[in-house]
Amino acid sequence: MGKEVSLFEHELAQSFDREVRCVSSGTAALHLALQAIGVSEGDEVLVQSLTYLSSFQAITATGGTAIPCDVCSKTLTINPVDLEAKITAKTKAIMPVHYGGGVGELDTVYEIANRYGLRVIEDAAHAFGSTHKNQLVGSFGDVACFSFDGIKNITSGEGGCIVTADRAVIDAVSDSRLLGVKNDSQNRAVNKRTWRPKVDSQGWRYHMSDIMAAIGRAQFSKIGEFVKKRKSHLRRYQSNLINNLDGARMVHLNDEVVPHIMPFILAKHVDRASFIECMEKSGVQCGIHYYPNHYLDYFDNNSVLTVTDALSDKIFSLPMHVDLTESDIDYVCDALICNLKKFDI
Numbered sequence: 396m397g398k399e400v401s402l403f404e405h406e407l408a409q410s411f412d413r414e415v416r417c418v419s420s421g422t423a424a425l426h427l428a429l430q431a432i433g434v435s436e437g438d439e440v441l442v443q444s445l446t447y448l449s450s451f452q453a454i455t456a457t458g459g460t461a462i463p464c465d466v467c468s469k470t471l472t473i474n475p476v477d478l479e480a481k482i483t484a485k486t487k488a489i490m491p492v493h494y495g496g497g498v499g500e501l502d503t504v505y506e507i508a509n510r511y512g513l514r515v516i517e518d519a520a521h522a523f524g525s526t527h528k529n530q531l532v533g534s535f536g537d538v539a540c541f542s543f544d545g546i547k548n549i550t551s552g553e554g555g556c557i558v559t560a561d562r563a564v565i566d567a568v569s570d571s572r573l574l575g576v577k578n579d580s581q582n583r584a585v586n587k588r589t590w591r592p593k594v595d596s597q598g599w600r601y602h603m604s605d606i607m608a609a610i611g612r613a614q615f616s617k618i619g620e621f622v623k624k625r626k627s628h629l630r631r632y633q634s635n636l637i638n639n640l641d642g643a644r645m646v647h648l649n650d651e652v653v654p655h656i657m658p659f660i661l662a663k664h665v666d667r668a669s670f671i672e673c674m675e676k677s678g679v680q681c682g683i684h685y686y687p688n689h690y691l692d693y694f695d696n697n698s699v700l701t702v703t704d705a706l707s708d709k710i711f712s713l714p715m716h717v718d719l720t721e722s723d724i725d726y727v728c729d730a731l732i733c734n735l736k737k738f739d740i
């Protein structure tokens with residue numbers, strides 16, 4: 396970690412108008428942010444079950460417990476009614492996940508957090524570049540964590556960052572990403588390091604390397620083009636499919652979203668595995684975002700989550716990345732429409 400990381404952080408900070416700390420992954424960003432706000436054994440963090448494994452593992456890495464919550468059916472973001480019902484004396488934080496890049500009911504999440512005195516760690520891994528009420532995600536709110544892994548809206552190969560206006564969180568993560576060595580981050584920026592470390596807290600080897608930061612900076616310089624392309628891909632999918640979704644529906648992503656994935660939900664009678672097989676035969680690879688975390692042995696707490704349970708084997712994602720062309724999207728949409736017809740009842 397050296398000058399490139401410091402420059403990348405500076406460039407990101409200018410766009411968020413907040414301080415930024417870069418780390419080795421989005422998972423590391425979540426873990427360090429949770430540790431920085433004091434989540435530890437006995438604490439509960441409310442998070443939607445329908446998210447990448449990282450959100451859950453970051454919580455359990457602190458010793459805390461992930462409490463799976465349901466999602467809103469339209470946006471697949473955390474359901475405020477369900478989350479409020481799950482608040483207990485042990486609840487320390489809420490982790491809304493910006494599914495697909497959209498923030499869903501984020502204002503209500505913050506209203507609830509304020510009412511109960513809870514911290515909010517936004518899992519904004521999908522949402523780099525998205526805005527909410529014309530404000531960049533990460534530039535408002537409590538703490539936001541982004542991922543720069545290989546398929547995200549910008550990539551540094553692997554990487555992530557923490558954005559917040561909370562000085563204490565910035566100071567804590569500056570040290571905890573460097574094995575807990577106090578005040579060594581700023582030395583690294585000028586090609587120095589301490590040989591007599593002061594350590595009084597648990598740290599991790601989660602810093603970002605200069606190589607990753609150099610890739611991240613090159614990517615960030617193209618963010619305008621990436622935002623334009625992803626948004627225009629979303630619009631093309633929407634206009635191609637809006638009247639042709641026989642048996643499927645799109646997850647709602649509004650005009651402010653820079654989509655990271657292109658999620659769909661199949662009708663009840665359609666078997667997902669067979670449908671995805673048909674798409675693959677048509678030359679279109681599909682993803683599944685996600686297998687709910689409350690089905691996993693490590694987290695199982697026997698939750699019943701009405702919307703998540705109903706959608707869990709109906710969700711799938713179509714291709715979404717900047718190198719798609721308009722004719723690629725038209726091809727994918729034709730394959731989708733044609734394959735849906737095979738499942739007509």
Ligand SMILES: Cc1ncc(COP(=O)(O)O)c(C=O)c1O
Pocket residue numbers: 420421422423446447449450492518520521541542543544553554555
């Ligand atoms: C919702 C969500 N949270 C967290 C992460 C973790 O990011 P990373 O892969 O950089 O560790 C991801 C990455 O895919 C994600 O999709």
